Amino acid sequence: MHTAEPQSVTAACWSCGASLPAAQPFCPQCGKVQAPLDGVDYFAVFGLPRKLNIDLPALERSFYRLSRKLHPDLYAQATPQEQQWSLDQTSLLNDAYRTLKNPVVRTEYLLKLEGIVLEAGKSDDGISKESRVPADLLEEVFELNMQLEEMSMNRKMGEDDPALRTDLEKARIEFESQLGAVDSNLQTLWTRWDAAIDDNSDTTKIKDETVALLDRRRYIRNLVRDVNEALET
């Protein structure tokens, strides 16, 4: 099994023999789906560099364009081999699109490509609560946890405390704005990362900062979710 860099692979279309550009999922000459290559990353699926600022409308257009070439519906009458390739190529395309269209998942994915293992697993599995409390939020988090506990006690007793509700509403606004701040910091890091890639400069520091920021984001997002849950019920 070869594990060559996809960029270096040159191949010919199995059907018409035309030469294929790197990691091309379908033949530009005859349009037929090609065997998927090992090691194609999600950026390469869209022909994008490993950068974090992505033009989302353009990504969607690429996704639709590629879907129209690769989707299993187009190969329903084809050979089993082509059907399998279409299935593999389309699932890769869908996985890539799903990952890249979400900014946080995209950032985590890029870090993973860079060999960084994030703590507490994925951002979207909804059960990671193990992150450490960011030091500057210690006091607020402590207070919030008290309020959440009181709220759940009230619920058990069937009571409603309007003052507590107001406090929680305030906390929600506070943490949502914190989340907004994190997201804008993240955007700054993306731009720094993209610039570093362009000048080929060292990215170690940016990576570390991104990891820390993602941890903070996960923590705050969980808080927002907890407050929302408490207020909704």
Next chain:
Amino acid sequence: MAETRIVGIDLGTTNSLVAFMQGDYPVVIPGEDGLNLVPSVVAIPDPKKVIVGYPAYPYLARTPDRVIYSAKRLMGRGVEDVQDEVKLFPFHLAPDIQPGEILRLQIGPQQYTPPEISAYILRQLKKNAERYFGAPVTKAVVTVPAYFNDAQRQATKDAGRIAGLEILRLVNEPTAAALAYGLDRQREGIVAVYDLGGGTFDISILKLQDGIFEVIATNGDTHLGGDDIDNLLIAIALDDIHGEQNLDLRTDPEVVQAIRKAVIEAKIALSTSDVSRLDVTLPDGQSYRREITREQFEQIIQPVLDRTLGPCVQALKDASLTPGQVDEVVLVGGSTRIPLVRRLTDQIFHLAERGKKPHTELNPDEVVALGAAVQAHILEGGSAATEDMLLLDVTPLSLGIEALGGVVAKIIQRNSTIPASATEHFTTGVDGQANVAIHVVQGEREMAKDCRSLARFDLKGIPPMSAGLPRIEVRFLIDANGILHVSAREQRSGKEAEIEVKPTYGLTDEQVETMILDSFDYAEQDFHQRQLIEARTEAGTILAAVEKAHVNPAWHHLTDDERAQIALISEELSVLKEGDDLQALRAATEALDKATRRFAELMMDSAVSSAIQGHTMESAGEKLGEGPTAPHPFAPAEIK
């Protein structure tokens, strides 16, 4: 092999339909009775006799325990899931089913699984389509509720195989409906499809752009539909009877069926009138009569309909949309005829206040089958009518694997566009361990025990290594049908790992094989066989008519040549009738029909003249009140 048509099938809880693309538009294929709907009812009065559709209805009164309806609600389910509703069904489960096992129904001496029952319905639809096209049909697109899980989808595919139909694609019902609507005009924007059928509820939110139908979010309840409304009304009626007449009829299946019929009629009537009446004759000769107003009806069913609210809210949330951002709402499923459902969807999506109305232009009973036909056409390669149309659907439920402590590690999130895949790595915990077991579940809850168990995969043949050293890469792939495939390889040795799958509520491949009613290879042959039988019957009918003709006075008005010709062809036909040559048999039947045409005319004339003379030929009494008799005694035989 000749290219066969791909048909679109809506395998519904209450009714099923088959459709195909005729020119630029899909049309429903009627059955022999001329009707579009085939009720999803199967009567098996004895193991050799299976009756599907309307003709099965009378058996509900005669042998209720041998009639299966709403089998779709049992597909891919276990005995522990269906305890409550099984009490309301007139048929019974096999007594020895264990939890986690596929359901089996005890119908007389035989047992049937839900996929086998569904296969009978599919077979009927296949037959209807073959009759319509005059050619075998072996491939289909079949719709399923969007919220069907893997086991329910697999069960549907199994039903297709058992029926001798290759299901090329399972399409989600609301998405199919969107396709049928999307064909009508070029729509762009956000569309919500609210699909409340006989047994299931789905909500799907799609983004339509340049012919791409991209599902953004879907949600639903596979146990919510018109059946629940019926069951509620039945329970109220039984309570009434118990209270008023001190009769406990809950265990009398025949009465329950009679009440069921009455409440369904009342329910349908209340969609258009303000008041309806229930009138049921009870076994003691008394009657149960009750008037029900639409207001009362709406009060009763409100709790059932309110259950559609949560899925709608969740789907909007998952799509990151507010109700006001939904451009169009499409109503699908027979239950959306209920005025209260229309008011409810208006509230959920703020339609009236935005000057909008839900779309109901296409028949809610047929729109899903029509959409399935559109998708079938796309799979056939399409035409100008479907050019650029492409459906991108999602998986309705998150896929996870059971991790340490029974917690679920989600590997593919719900609402991911399918096909979708995820790769996970596993290792061993003990030196030399050769097997690793993986438990795959579907659902949104955090603990595996609260999710739907799909299957247990046993990775076998791991090369002996120290604990933690093997690196087994497992790829989970959800295909375009929403069905899971798992493959694995041990990375250090590069060896494909062997996987043994134990589906939790499904049939094994071997079981399906033994159930196959008509295998694909025999489909063509079977079709030929059936046509031959039909042609023989027709020949027999015409020969019998000729036999009878000899005694008719009109016979003597024929010339000698004509009589000789008829005799010759009759003899020829009698011989061919015993053979296998379909073409020759048909030609001879036609020739005899032609040769006897003048006789038929002569007979008509004499019948007419005798009628004018005042019924001298027949006893007048017998004829009174009847319509005209068939003008041609050799009209084609009716094939049953």
